Amino acid sequence: MGNDEIVDALELLVKLWDVHGVNEFKSKNLAFAARGLDKYPGKISSLSETELVQIPGVGKSIVKIILDLIQVGSSSDLDGILEQTPPGILNLLKIKGLGPKKVGLIWKELGITDLDDLLTACEENRLEQLKGFGKAVQENVQLYIQFLKQNSKKLRLDKATHLSQLILEQLKTKFNQVAEAGELSRNCEVISELVFLVESTDIFGSGALINSIDGMEEDIKESSPFTWRGIFHGHLLAIQIHVIAPDQWENALFQQVAHPEHLVVIQFYKHFQGKAIASDKEVYETLALPYIIPEMREGFKEFEWSQKHQSEELIQYSDLKGCLHNHSTYSDGKNTLLEMAEACRAQGLQYFGIADHSQYAAYANGLKEDRVLAQQEEIDQLNARWNDFTILKGIEADILPDGSLDYDASVLARFDYVVASVHAQLAMDIDRSMPRVLKAIENPYTSILGHPTGRLLLTRAGFPLQMDKILDACKANGVSIELNASPYRLDLDWRYIYDAMDKGIYVSINPDAHQIEGIRDMEYGVKVARKGGLLRSLTLNALNVQDLKTFFKKA
DNA sequence: GCCGTTTTCGGCCCGACTGTTTTCAGTCG
Numbered sequence: 143m144g145n146d147e148i149v150d151a152l153e154l155l156v157k158l159w160d161v162h163g164v165n166e167f168k169s170k171n172l173a174f175a176a177r178g179l180d181k182y183p184g185k186i187s188s189l190s191e192t193e194l195v196q197i198p199g200v201g202k203s204i205v206k207i208i209l210d211l212i213q214v215g216s217s218s219d220l221d222g223i224l225e226q227t228p229p230g231i232l233n234l235l236k237i238k239g240l241g242p243k244k245v246g247l248i249w250k251e252l253g254i255t256d257l258d259d260l261l262t263a264c265e266e267n268r269l270e271q272l273k274g275f276g277k278a279v280q281e282n283v284q285l286y287i288q289f290l291k292q293n294s295k296k297l298r299l300d301k302a303t304h305l306s307q308l309i310l311e312q313l314k315t316k317f318n319q320v321a322e323a324g325e326l327s328r329n330c331e332v333i334s335e336l337v338f339l340v341e342s343t344d345i346f347g348s349g350a351l352i353n354s355i356d357g358m359e360e361d362i363k364e365s366s367p368f369t370w371r372g373i374f375h376g377h378l379l380a381i382q383i384h385v386i387a388p389d390q391w392e393n394a395l396f397q398q399v400a401h402p403e404h405l406v407v408i409q410f411y412k413h414f415q416g417k418a419i420a421s422d423k424e425v426y427e428t429l430a431l432p433y434i435i436p437e438m439r440e441g442f443k444e445f446e447w448s449q450k451h452q453s454e455e456l457i458q459y460s461d462l463k464g465c466l467h468n469h470s471t472y473s474d475g476k477n478t479l480l481e482m483a484e485a486c487r488a489q490g491l492q493y494f495g496i497a498d499h500s501q502y503a504a505y506a507n508g509l510k511e512d513r514v515l516a517q518q519e520e521i522d523q524l525n526a527r528w529n530d531f532t533i534l535k536g537i538e539a540d541i542l543p544d545g546s547l548d549y550d551a552s553v554l555a556r557f558d559y560v561v562a563s564v565h566a567q568l569a570m571d572i573d574r575s576m577p578r579v580l581k582a583i584e585n586p587y588t589s590i591l592g593h594p595t596g597r598l599l600l601t602r603a604g605f606p607l608q609m610d611k612i613l614d615a616c617k618a619n620g621v622s623i624e625l626n627a628s629p630y631r632l633d634l635d636w637r638y639i640y641d642a643m644d645k646g647i648y649v650s651i652n653p654d655a656h657q658i659e660g661i662r663d664m665e666y667g668v669k670v671a672r673k674g675g676l677l678r679s680l681t682l683n684a685l686n687v688q689d690l691k692t693f694f695k696k697a
Numbered sequence: 698g699c700c701g702t703t704t705t706c707g708g709c710c711c712g713a714c715t716g717t718t719t720t721c722a723g724t725c726g
Contacts, residue, residue: 200699
């Protein structure tokens with residue numbers, strides 16, 4: 143069992159203990175231990191009992207739980223309490239604003255154990271009558287359940303990619319030619335349906351062949367001989383598989399990769415309906431249009447973009463020379479500064495920018511001034527090791543509710559660069575969020591605006607911003623805008639990259655890595671960046687270290 | 698449940714907000 147699974151199991155146990163109302167200090171201690179384990183850089187499963195109790199908060203009882211998880215794959219404590227908990231309770235815990243205590247109350251007082259019943263209770267004004275609840279809580283819960291229901295059948299790009307790979311491998315064992323199409327082939331940040339093409343002349347036999355794959359569950363009512371529709375076992379994401387005759391392969395592939403709006407713009411059906419084509423390039427050549435890469439085919443702004451640029455100018459992963467928004471064990475990261483830097487160097491990057499949390503982010507062990515100094519001293523020492531690699535001194539400074547950053551100018555001046563990000567008080571309306579973020583951009587020490595809207599895909603909408611004004615301010619103040627490459631965020635939304643390019647604003651593809659593995663998240667960033675037309679020449683971390691430093695100086 | 702002692706029982710991560718309350722519990726980042 144991996145570290146994440148162990149920590150997840152313990153965190154689940156904490157929540158369930160709280161729902162059931164066991165001693166709060168018992169659960170708080172387990173939460174504390176889980177945090178310690180989460181930060182442990184090595185493999186937890188290879189630790190001995192004596193080594194485990196070295197971790198703060200871990201004692202005899204918790205060692206037993208951990209060993210159970212490692213050796214048996216489950217824990218009797220967790221299994222026991224799960225047995226006493228209706229499964230729907232776990233869904234209630236996902237609702238923002240409802241913690242375990244409130245969920246426990248809903249369960250005990252109203253007998254509600256799933257989202258549907260809770261929604262009904264909101265509609266009937268029964269939730270607001272509970273002690274500690276009110277109209278506002280009820281309204282929030284109602285809205286959030288609706289949000290969850292809308293998104294319940296969608297997956298983030300990273301998760302959908304894994305599921306798709308699994309299915310593709312199986313399809314390949316059954317068909318000569320298979321291809322991925324739909325939103326995933328266009329690198330969409332959120333996937334609402336997986337689309338595949340399989341080549342076959344046996345239209346009527348293909349459905350049975352697909353059904354012979356373990357896990358494929360057909361929705362017979364929605365399927366036809368030409369299109370299999372259904373799901374993969376254990377997932378709600380809709381899947382469609384089109385059975386295509388060999389001579390129609392390229393034509394069908396083009397149709398299924400592009401967004402319908404792109405097909406409308408190029409009048410695809412008028413020109414190519416039923417026609418055999420050799421490749422996607424032929425489509426654009428025939429129509430005397432510039433070639434559009436698959437991920438851009440949205441019917442959005444790709445043709446405006448292609449009047450000024452060519453696809454060869456788009457950023458690629460191999461163009462990246464470093465990464466600029468990362469965390470270490472100084473704040474809430476899992477790997478040390480040196481480990482993170484060495485991992486970047488091993489990947490062939492030229493620089494590693496550390497941007498740990500600032501002092502306001504106490505929950506993330508944000509750096510007070512003395513620890514900023516200590517970190518920078520360590521950086522100076524480490525930098526003496528290499529002549530081909532540099533650690534840059536950054537910080538992810540919190541944008542306070544009034545728009546100021548949470549260090550004095552004397553401290554801010556010590557950094558090579560500052561990533562300014564909002565972490566608290568996210569629920570602002572546009573009248574408050576705009577002046578807040580604009581003020582942060584105008585701060586002379588701000589270099590990069592971090593995850594601009596604070597969104598968490600499928601979990602939390604970002605706060606509202608007038609992005610044209612934000613981008614204008616970035617340009618005017620020599621600030622780069624972050625494309626946070628964590629698949630949980632992918633914020634800046636790719637739709638605004640087109641505008642950033644028009645205005646000549648540098649976009650920084652930042653992994654927001656909290657451990658070595660997170661650095662590769664830049665791949666997701668590059669995927670959506672290309673979708674939005676990000677040019678190599680305007681990618682901040684495709685600059686070499688000298689040019690980067692010049693940018694930071696706002697010279 | 699764990700820790701750390703003023704060594705065997707009392708106290709437990711932080712700061713701020715929100716929506717409840719009428720001084721604070723619950724939640725979040």
